[in-house]
Amino acid sequence: MSADMRTRLSHVELPNPILTAAGCGGSGRELSVFYDVSRLGALTTPSITLAPRAGRPTPRTAETPSGVLNAVGAQGPGVDAFLTSDLPWLLQQGARAVVSIAGGSVAEFVELAKRLTEQPGVSVLEVNLSWPSMEDRGRPFAADASASAEVITAVRAAARFDVPVFAKLAPDVPDVVAIARACVAAGAEGLSLINTVPGMAIDVDAARPALAAVTGGLSGPAVRPLAVRCVWQVHAALPGVPIVGMGGVMTGRDALELILAGACAVAVGTANFQDPFACPRILRELEEALTARGIERAAEAIGLAHRPSERQPR
Template structure:
């Protein structure tokens, strides 16, 4: 039996598999297929201060090895979430990580003020990939300073025993710089990555397929990008917990993220065709670790960063005996006799 427990900040989770924000609905959708308590944690859709309808349809398009979405962060608002969804999740025994979003640092702070000490909140995930209304529609996560400001605002209004995670976008010049800024601002961990911006064209209408024109690309297509981000950030911040998100569909996908440096993984796009994927991936990950003779998940975290094991390291080297010193060949008896004969 492999010990799959893991830690995010000061919180221990029974296993490292959780949902990705926005992909599990309110939790009721997934609860039809499995017990939510079997997940390491359930991550909610991003909660904002007021209700939002999101973008008009079409806002989802299928792409090769992935999905493109432009949802516009639809949600009921923090009041309804606290009154309806959070208590229900607590009744299911779910460990709930609440994704928080806003259009300004002040709005993030206001949402965190409502959630930061609410019973049933395991952690907060700060979605800094939201459009920044104060900066011409750019994302907070595009700038280390803006991302840090949002994280600092959330951390200031959250109980110290509730971890704050920063969810970062890969669409930046240097994700390590943004990660460092967020950790310096008080983030207890990081979620890597959010979707990457993409576009698809409907060749029937000859127009962008999404109402919002561009959207967020998710699914297996972005897994190599997500792995690169996790690997780079873990190398720079080896003691910071990382949730690896992006194209996790199997236990071996999850193992890749763990080896790159993540201590947990988020399952997203695959839930739309396999709603019970979370528990399945946890079982597959446990089997994969057992096959590699690992007793604990923690033994595999960041293993890809360690020097490769010499294939001959376990062999006892053969004893190499020193060669005897070189000596001249003994002269033949005839040669000795000839040497003794006087020269004429």
């Protein structure tokens, strides 16, 4: 008998816990060539900005032995194009949309939250707090609990009341739990963990940085232990808060690890670039892993590694 894969992001029910990570599934059209995107728990959009952005100069990506560095710079058509083209298309496919938003100021986040939730179709707002603050010399909002809380307070007030707000947090901070607590106290209904980790690579033949922007965000298998640690710590501190876990998920077993640590859903990022069928494959592998361990409902596995039990997964 197959497992019941349903899960919830706050009050929003999803048919299964597998999502794309922001920026790793495009608008959905790219993946729809390979499979029906409505099969996903939800599709997380690239980070939507107020104005169109050309992104950073090339080269923007560099492979590493166990991951990928990227410095794309949130290239995108802006919120107007998203609302007139991408969001309607996703809804026509029957897909659920987790919409990532990014702004350089609290005012930009507020405007995005208002615009995006004025009409139906947005299941969850994911607030990208790793975005640099123009008001604080480019320091990411996610680096400071008070700055993160200020954004979340403003977004929660601006967004439609029935759209859950999830704060996406960075792992490269002294105390991720403190920032998570601040975001939840400010009104976030959930948390997304983790964003990419700052890194750098050098092209030794050219004797130059491999990225035009010099540094970028590291994703892929190399960061999965960081993701598991952050999800574990935050779930232990805030066990009632839904968490979307992400970071280096390549297989269903990887997804199960994050769920056991406390995630109620898992977002797949880098794996999509090497295997466009990654999400449905990982969903199938996750269901098989749950069934093999005698777990009848995916929700039963959430945070199971924290709880003493006579039946522990193998």
